[in-house]
Amino acid sequence: MHDVKERPTIVERAMLIGVTLPDDTTTNTRSLLDELRELVDTVGFGIMHERMVAIRKPQAKLLVGSGKAQELVDEAKAYNCDVIIFDNELTPAQQRNWEALAEGKILVIDRQEVILDIFGDRAQTKEAVLQVELARLEHNLPRLKSAWTHLSRQRGGGSMQRDAGETQLELDQRMVRTQISRVKRELEGVIQHRETQRKKRMTVPVPTCAIVGYTNAGKSSLLNKLTNSNILAEDKLFATLDPTSRRCPLPSGQPLVITDTVGFVRNLPHRLVDAFKATLEEAIVSNFLIHVLDVNSPEVDAHAQTTLSVLQELGAKDKKIITVFNKIDALWDEETQADLSLRYPDALFISAHSGEGLKELQDKMEAIVEADFAQLRLLIPHERYDLVARLHREGGVRKEEARDDGFYLVASIPERMLSTVQPFILQNSQT
Incomplete structure (x- = not known):
């Protein structure tokens, strides 16, 4: 696939920008910018500078005013940055305008492209690879215009060259649409195969449970602890993309299949929510859910709401949910647990690392299963x-x-x- 824009050979020095919109708060902007820093760190870019900007009204051309935009570009140049990353979503036109303002010397992307890059690196199964490819193609299609701006620099600015560029753009758009159709067909085939496998599994009615929650809350670590497995569990955002299922015998001997799902994140590109619905269907078809939250996160309420909102989109919000606060072995504030206990009276407090609280979790899991058996x-x-x-x-x-x-x-x-x-x-x- 053709690149969307003429990227620098090596992108390694980033400037992060968070824009506080009129209906938002600087506190939320700061929180999201901190999260963007983790995302960018996961990609492997060095972060040279960060800026928060408050605006009264979004501007169609650059999101912020032209004077402020020039100031930010000058700062990026002063810090020798080769990429500017916005936490806010940019339109294709805004991205082109920013790169024109930077004279083509600085790449400009947003949170969506960072997440797409991470998903592209982490996807392993055929289904996940196709889902990410589809999301990337659909993201790139409206941005293809900038892919051919280099023609004028290579061949001059005459009308013949501009016509050639426009013709190539049309061909490229047609090619990407063809690729989108191909990926959709392949994805349909993979999904049908997976549904066939699921139907076979359902003929042996072992109850199932899906672990859901914000990325890096400890879902994979919990699956490992409950099932004595050793799947990947890193202290990174989106360490696990592909759903992983393991058999977990409950204390009574009742078998249970537990599935670890992809972690959620605020402002997840909607294309990825749609693209990963098939993967997240494990949450829809399971008997119940375990919703894992990081007890030490200052944004735990926002993380909980993000997960529940996505589950509602998937039609799984009304399932039985066990809410667990993980990482109590690293609890840095003793009052936090008491406060969360009041606001989440049915929640459990556990440590997937030390095993604390897992007996209570298993008992609750067994009670739910036994209610249906x-x-x-x-x-x-x-x-x-x-x-x-x-x-x-x-x-x-x-x-x-x-x-x-x-x-x-x-x-x-x-x-x-x-x-x-x-x-x-x-x-x-x-x-």
């Missing part, structure tokens, strides 16, 4: 040991005892198996 006492004949084995696979066997007349079990029974085990259910008076 019948608890029965069974006496199954010896010749039906196949049914005993199936109950071990698909239900939760709490107690098993071999007797002369068969196998005595106390078990959680999936609804779809109730008719099968009906002849072997013991009455209350039987033992």
Whole structure:
């Protein structure tokens, strides 16, 4: 795919800009700029300078006034920056205007492009790679005009050269639209294949749970702790993009499949919300959710709202949700937990690192599963040991005892198996 703009050979020195809009606050701008710093650090750029700017009214040409824009470009040059990164979303025209103001010497991008770059680097599965490619193509299409501004510098400014550039632009736009169609077709095929696999999995009705939450809240670490796994769990934003599922036996023996999902972030490019709906469908089809929050984050309420808002878009907000505050082993303010307990009375406080609070979490998970599974006492004949084995696979066997007349079990029974085990259910008076 053609580059959207003529990028410098090496981009490594960044200036970050956060613009406080009329309906926003400087506190929120500062918080988002801090988050942008983490995103940019994840990409690997050095941050040379940061600026916050408050405006009374957004300007169509540059978002800020022309005088302020020139001042910011001069600052970027003074700090030898080769990229300016806005926390605010820029239109394609605004990006072109900023780069023209910088005389083509400084690349200008926004938070959306940073997130797209991170997703592009981290995606592993075929589905995630296609989703990111689709989001990138759709993001780039309206920005293709700037890709051909270099023609005038290479060949001069005559009308013949301008016509050639315009013709090439049209060809390039057609090519990108063709690529978008191709990726959509491929993605449909991958999604259909995944849905087929899910239907096969649903024939063995093991309950499922999805871990959701803000990026870097400790979701992957929690999955590792609950399932004794060793999936990637780094102290970085978006360390995990592809959903990872692991089997987790509950204390009763009831099997449960837990899936780690991509982390959310404020101002996530809407294209990525749409592109990753298929991946996040694990949250939609699961029996319940574990919503993980970083207890030490000063923006924990905003992070919680971001996650719940995306879940609402996905149609999963009304599912049963266990809210957990993670990283209490690193709690830096003892009053924080008391305050959060008042505002989130049903929440649990845990540490995926030390294991603190995990017993309470497992008990709550088991209570939710058992509410959807019948608890029965069974006496199954010896010749039906196949049914005993199936109950071990698909239900939760709490107690098993071999007797002369068969196998005595106390078990959680999936609804779809109730008719099968009906002849072997013991009455209350039987033992």
